[in-house]
Amino acid sequence: MSFASLGLNAQLVQAINECGYTEPTPIQTQAIPLVLKGGDLLAGAQTGTGKTAGFGLPMLQRLSETKATPLRNGRAPVRALVLTPTRELAAQVEENIRAYAKHSGLRTLAMFGGVSINPQMKALGGKIDVVVATPGRLLDHVSQRSIDLSRIEMLVLDEADRMLDMGFIRDIQRIIAKMPPKRQNLLFSATFSNEIKKLAESLLTNPEHIEVAKRNATADTIAQRFYGVDKNRKRALLSYLIGHHNWQQVLVFTRTKHGANRLAMQLDKDGLPAMAIHGDKSQGARTRALSQFKSGKLRVLVATDIAARGIDISELPHVVNFELPHVAEDYVHRIGRTGRAGVKGEAMSLVCFAEKPLLKAIERVTKQSIELEILPGFEPLPDSEQPPIEKPAAKRGRGNSGSRGQNSGRGHAGRNSNPRSANNKAPRSNKSPRRSDS
Structure with a gap:
């Protein structure tokens, strides 16, 4: 046709x-x-x-x-x-x-x-x-x-x-x-x-x-892999995967803005050019980072879920979940940045002990059975020796308010400001929240 x-x-x-x-x-x-x-x-x-x-x-x-x-x-x-x-x-x-x-x-x-x-x-x-x-x-x-x-x-x-x-x-x-x-x-x-x-x-x-597609179904063009690793060794594993496989364009997802900034700085110190993109960044900074990433000048773009449905990069080969999302459906949107328009792509997820309940939720949503791979040299501690799961952070307000000039006073800056996000699980209401225009 x-x-x-x-x-x-x-x-x-x-x-x-x-x-x-x-x-x-x-x-x-x-x-x-x-x-x-x-x-x-x-x-x-x-x-x-x-x-x-x-x-x-x-x-x-x-x-x-x-x-x-x-x-x-x-x-x-x-x-x-x-x-x-x-x-x-x-x-x-x-x-x-x-x-x-x-x-x-x-x-x-x-x-x-x-x-x-x-x-x-x-x-x-x-x-x-x-x-x-x-x-x-x-x-x-x-x-x-x-x-x-x-x-x-x-x-x-x-x-x-x-x-x-x-x-x-x-x-x-x-x-x-x-x-x-x-x-x-x-x-x-x-x-x-x-x-x-x-x-x-x-x-x-x-x-x-x-x-046109079953809800929450992942594309057949995306090869998915899940690696078991201790939380404090995730960054080392990520650097190894990028360097060992010579990946030149990698989109990495974190759950928080602070985590994105920190990981981008660490990767940059590892010799992997990286920048972060999230709602607290100015629009100019976000645009520059995305432009450099698309042009190939930037090897790694570290993003929060604000980018999960807003980045369209032709033939993006690799997506990595450095941290699993708290909302299982977001996993589908994250990895959907690769494998677009029939082009094959890879999606890797780094899973620590505390994230196993999130992994189960992804299995339920995507209706697939997931097996964790263990890479030599990055073997996680036995479950019995793992630290306890951290309690969720206390409920907070609806996120960034911003100012009505730079940020227009409207629109959430990103998913981390969302009431369903990791550190802000207040139930949604019909009230218009204070926002800093997305």
Whole structure:
């Protein structure tokens, strides 16, 4: 099957070919014809399935087929809105849609916090058809009247489950209230919790429903390995694996921001160029680290779960869980950074004695039996000699508040600010938390 056979026009097909796409993925095959029909859509898709093109291509075609009536001040209205949970994902999605729109004459804009709002406001003074935004920064623009949502024709909620996890429900409701009731709505989610079903019922009208992969299933293109090791020898094992196998591009996940900083410094001292990326880093620092990692100048990128659904690196070969996530579903999202678009990848997990309950949870979620490998020279102590499992940290508040300039005052800085994260297990509520825009 070709993209042209899905009903896309010549300009979009030309742009797709220039992007190097050869044939549509399953989510694209199912979603594109349905979106072109103009109805609402509820789609279940894991990361790495090509869903951005699944909604971006038909969205651009529908916008190119009609012309919008200018606003009263003569400005062209923003006609399509894509909401994403994190800055990195917003930048990635906008970059892709901009590439698809190359020959269509449609203009796009990425809108997120952590950077100055002024260039975004200046861009909105011209013709912008598609905005890709994090909820917090978008509401900043709404409050300053630099954007008008009254002419939105299409709304996309990308990674909707993550947005709800991060406490964005009130912001999403406020944004929806600013839009016209008649519009096309597309909701993409990797999981379908009760909260997602409730949101879908309130947002979508007679939606089509597609799901391209079993929930919480890991991709067949990812080779998974699990190594048993003492906690205090994890860094030595990681350095050995990278050096012994001569890995040149490795994404490493930790549970905390402090742990990411410390590990990056240690790896750098081991002669392995490394940088950390997480919510406490400025947007400029995050962008520089990601850019150097993508270009191959940086060998190791150490990240918290903020990156699990926001980093899209073509043919990333290796992902390492330096620490297992406290939420088992996050394991699937983490390793989903490799093995994308049919390309094979490897995912390694370093498991200490205290993490064995987390390993059992991953087995239950992924429905697979996991065997720990032991590398010579890194044999862990017998279980009877292991230190006791540390008690969970005391409950804390909802994370970083940030300031309304640099961080825009909205949006969690990352999963470590999430109420479900390791050190902050307070139950979710309908209150809008204080945030530092993702």
